[in-house]
Amino acid sequence: MNIAFLNPLFLFALAAAAVPVLIHRLVQKHGKVKPFSAVRLLLQSRQNLVRPERLKELLLLALRVLAVACLALLIARPVWLFPGVFSSGQEGARVLILDNSMSMAFREDRGERFELAKAHGRGILRNLNGKVIVLPLVPPPGETADGPPPDWMTPERALAELEAIPLSFGRGDPAEALNRAFRAAGGGQARLEIVVLTDLTRGTWEGLDPGRLRRIPPGLTVTFLRFGSDRRDPNLGVKDVRLVRGEAVAGTPARLEATVANLSMGDASARVELFLNGAKVEQKSIDLPAGEEGRVAFDFTLDRAGDVAGEIRLA
Known part of the structure; x- marks a missing residue:
């Protein structure tokens, strides 16, 4: 198991561990030598007193240096890397897929999942020899698996x-990302090893259709490094918004209907809010069992003509 740091620049703060040593040397008291009569018992008594005092000072100095070093390491935020991925001494094609869907912005006690995933990715790539491909789970607009294959890169x-x-508001397409990795491997001519850094959210991975996977190479190895708890996170989302009655015309009553889905493993509740032109018009509560959907209706009347910016929020 290897270790990486989320804030590696703060490792330079380890140099501050030398400060207690410098202070110790600067304030160290040096005794003055004065002629004195040769009294054997007095000299022996002085040696017995000085030795324990020096040992105490050295132990205290070591504790101060250790405290400063631990503080620097704590600010650098170390994380453990999973073993067993991308064996650097073996031949084959290697692809790293990073989940950049918005669920990865979830912040835990250890930090944001997206930054944790990037830290693990950096640790993997730094220990790698040979060529590699890095792919986002949510591709840039207009980029598909049928386009040009991705380029092989040095670590x-x-x-x-x-x-x-970057993080993306788009929905991840695992099948498309895997197909791009398969194409880069040359249609099965090389042993392919794929590592996926993801939180395995239901909204992204429930749509993975194995039937969409093409030209799966022999000897394929796929390793998932999951970021998050064993249970699914509370996950409610607005799946659809539509005008079900009336028209968005000034002075005309209308009804807006929002469909809210609970993608969590447990029951959940939320407050659904309607905003028009940045102002909250109405709010309603909804309780949803795990895996279920519900609809919330809002009745409203526009007070003036022109463009209207509408928004449904969950709180």
Whole structure:
């Protein structure tokens, strides 16, 4: 098991561990030598007193250095890396897929899942020899599996590519990302090893259709590194919004209906709010069992003509 740091620049703060040593040397008291009569018992008594005092000072100095070093490491935020991925001494094609869907922005006690995943990815790439491909789970607009295959990169370039991947409001397509990895492997001519950094949210992975996977290479190895708890996170989302009655015309009563889905493993409740032009018009509560959907209706009347910015929020 390897270790990586979410804030590696703070490791330079380890140099501050030398400060207690410098202070110790600067304030250290040096005794003055004065001629004195040769009294054997007095000299022996002085040696017995000085030795325990020096040992105490050295132990205290070591504790101070250790405290400063631990503080620097704590600020650098170390994380453990999972073993057994991307064996650097073996031949084959290697692909790293990073889940950049918005669920990865969830912040835990250890930090944001997206940053944790990137930290693990950096640790994997730094220990890798040979070529590698880095792919986002949510591709850029207009990019499909039928397009040009991704480029093979050195680990150094792959690190830069990993850092450049942003969070996306789009929905991840695992089948498309895997198909792009299969194409890059040359249609099964090389042993392919794939590592997926993801939180395995239901909204992204429930739509994975094995029938969409094409040209699966022999000897394929796929490793999932999951970020998050064993249970699914509370996950409610607005799946659909539509005008079911009337028209969005000034002075005309209308009804808006929002469909809310509970993608969690347990029952959940939420407050559904309707905003028009940035102002909250109405709010309603909804309780949903696990895996169920519900509809919330809002009646409203526009007070003026022109463009209207509408928004449904969950709180």
